[in-house]
Amino acid sequence: MDDIDELLSIRAAELYYEENKTQEEIGHALQLTRWKVGRLLTQAKEQGFIRIEILHARARRLPLERRLRDERGLADAVVVSRAGVRSPEELQERVAQAAADYLTALRPVPRTLGVSWGRTLFDVSQHLRTGWASGLNVVQINGGVSLNRRAGTAAATAVAIAHKGGGSATLLPSPAILERLETKVAIESDRVVAGVIDLARSADAFLFSAGAADHRSVHVESGYLSEADVDLLVQKGAVGDVVGRYVDAQGDIVDPSLDARTVGLTLDRLRQAALAIAVTSGESKHAVTDAVVRSGLCTVLVTDEETALHLLDG
Template sequence: MIESDELLSIRAAELYYEDDKTQDEIGSILRLTRWKVGRLLAQAKADGFIRIEIVHPRARRLPIERRLRETCGLADAIVVSTAGVDGEDEVQSRVAQAAADYLTALRPVPRTLGISWGRTLHEISLHLEDGWAAGVDVVQINGGVSLTRRAGTAATTAVTIAQKGRGQAALLPSPAILEHRETKRAIESDRAVGAVLAHARAADAYLFSAGPADESSVLVDSGYLTADDVAGLVRRGAVGDVVGRYIDATGAVVDHELDERTVGLPLESLRAATLSIAVITGAAKHAVARAVVGSGLCTVLVTDDGTAENLITTQARTSEGQRGSA
């Protein structure tokens, strides 16, 4: 009898989802009541015989979002589908659009938004609609004056987000990393720079991404570090950077001397924030995504389903290991 019901549920699902039959029509075909058809369809879904996939570029993976929140202790999670995606650039574009949608829907609207910079943040600024908010001021939370001509998007990103949100932008007029600690201290003690940093510390919400610990990092592209510098950081345990600060798998800074030459908010400011939104996508950033989420650097994560599944699986294994050693 159980096998018969299972076969009926599959047949009902085929007629409903593939042949576009109504439940009444399926009842007539299978000689069942409409109530029985509905129960068979629900059972087929519960047993995993039905897999529904929404392939619109702005579609979200709600069941994965729920699991990610529950497994990793996040206040919220936004996970986009990679179904039908052609390449990593399209995945990043989808995630950036999801982050822009999330910002637009935020209630209450943050009066001051602190942002980092880089390729992901720049793309978010392009996806935001003009008028996404009515009076959001934007402040840079780490230095972003480029040392090359290739990656000078920090100021442009902040100004674009602010203008589209009908607000003002407070720019941090400093490189991200300086050569000497004394220079960094002098710059941060400057009245204008100090005022921007104070404004950043008082922000209602933060929006940032994370970079991989390899030569593709925007910090390498911007001329702050060389590929050899990053390789040295990796040997010391670095998995990526957050607001210009390289962290290990536990979220700890790996090079304190470099950290002391980095201009901007410390990581503790992100951990202490009520709303801290990380936008991280791609296989190359799985390790740094785990470090960001695991160390409490964000309360909200916007990502792709592959990264989300990696986080869920890793956390589940960690929890099993902890239970086994208890």
């Protein structure tokens, strides 16, 4: 592009985007054909003279989604804009809404959806509209019974998703992590618990989030782990947890003894799934999100644009 065309491209872009002129009006003003105006606008985009940003809470970053599919091997990706976000909580709400939108648009709708729990998935359940699916069966894929104020979150998430999807929920009546291995073995041998885990293994699709390995973890808040426990896991290389199982940057289990006391679906089952949707947001989850994608734990990622850029360029 020579200097004259560059100046004409800029002028055409100004008239088109800032003055709302039609290409025909621009051609008349600049004494150019309508075809030439169209070409100048295309050149302006190609040269980076124009940046279009859609400022809406449900806007998506389609070029980043395309790169995640092409460069990180995902079947699909949803990347939301951070424009106008003022807090991590607001960003999480935006990503949860995007996940709810993605679930609503799924075709065919899964017969059985396996779901984990936590703050992010609870938000997803709240953003789903009633009637988003019909006859959906939801099964909880990891234990979530606790004795403090987090109690009920796991059940509430599964029940809300199922109720709004016109179906029923099957809950896993167990804590996420047991203190003693023999207790965990006994619980998973119980006929009811074993039946729920078998149903979880056979789900058509899975929906889960990932937690950072820090003191704000829901596992600390729920009383399963102490802050010192988390510090020790970090020393062993943990970057976060997926369905209650702590992994390193490669997606490998960092503490086999802890993992053996964790109730629910194994990570190998997620890796085998035809549809496994991970929902994450925020800088604190960059490392664990990278581990999830790197190790094939999800086929679909719903996240924010900074996390996407970390995965692509970090």
